[in-house]
Amino acid sequence: MSCFEIVPCAVCPLYTWEDIPVLSAEARLPHWTEKGGKHFNRYYLACEHTFERYCAQELYPKAENACRQAVESAGALPQWHAALLPTVTRETPDLLSLYTDTVETDGVHRTVLRRGDTWDLHRGLPAALSDFFPAHTPWRRRLLELAAQEIEAQETQGIALYHEDWRRKLRSAFHSHHFYLTEEGLCFFYQMYAIAPAAEGIPTFCLPYDSEQGPFPTLL
Numbered sequence: 001m002s003c004f005e006i007v008p009c010a011v012c013p014l015y016t017w018e019d020i021p022v023l024s025a026e027a028r029l030p031h032w033t034e035k036g037g038k039h040f041n042r043y044y045l046a047c048e049h050t051f052e053r054y055c056a057q058e059l060y061p062k063a064e065n066a067c068r069q070a071v072e073s074a075g076a077l078p079q080w081h082a083a084l085l086p087t088v089t090r091e092t093p094d095l096l097s098l099y100t101d102t103v104e105t106d107g108v109h110r111t112v113l114r115r116g117d118t119w120d121l122h123r124g125l126p127a128a129l130s131d132f133f134p135a136h137t138p139w140r141r142r143l144l145e146l147a148a149q150e151i152e153a154q155e156t157q158g159i160a161l162y163h164e165d166w167r168r169k170l171r172s173a174f175h176s177h178h179f180y181l182t183e184e185g186l187c188f189f190y191q192m193y194a195i196a197p198a199a200e201g202i203p204t205f206c207l208p209y210d211s212e213q214g215p216f217p218t219l220l
Contacts, residue, residue, distance in 0.1 A: 025081070025082045143207060185215065
């Protein structure tokens, strides 16, 4: 039986200007339902509060200004929406892995910011990417080489387009906490715009599990 559930956040207000709805928000986050989940729940409660502040302090003023301009110019009212949405990618008795997307749209443009989290369920604490490789394994180099090979193949086949300087950005924009586990392997990703145009979304690469060199599907 699962030790957690995905629940809607309690407070997701509808933001208005002159009684006109200008920004709607929704959020769902994991909640640990058993003992030992204090750190887990505190972490996602902080995520919820960060999302709420972002909506109130950054998105709402932009949406309000866009609505005011639309009213003044007799244009169509913009439809701003923000959502915090988790996707569970792997769950075992030992670990829980998921990513959470912050999705923002103004009715025309859509942006996504992704957070990857993998939890050691025995300790109730986050696991590091290095936990899934043997000690002293050059895992960062392996991941970067895999991404470079896949990008070259995608561009050769004409199925994706990356920034001209993607090789440099592949290294500078790499973050060891941008990963999650699936049934097939360890997936690591880059944020939208980091190495490719927005049309490519969030570039994601998967390193299959390996019995000797890693990554391993369970914690060491």
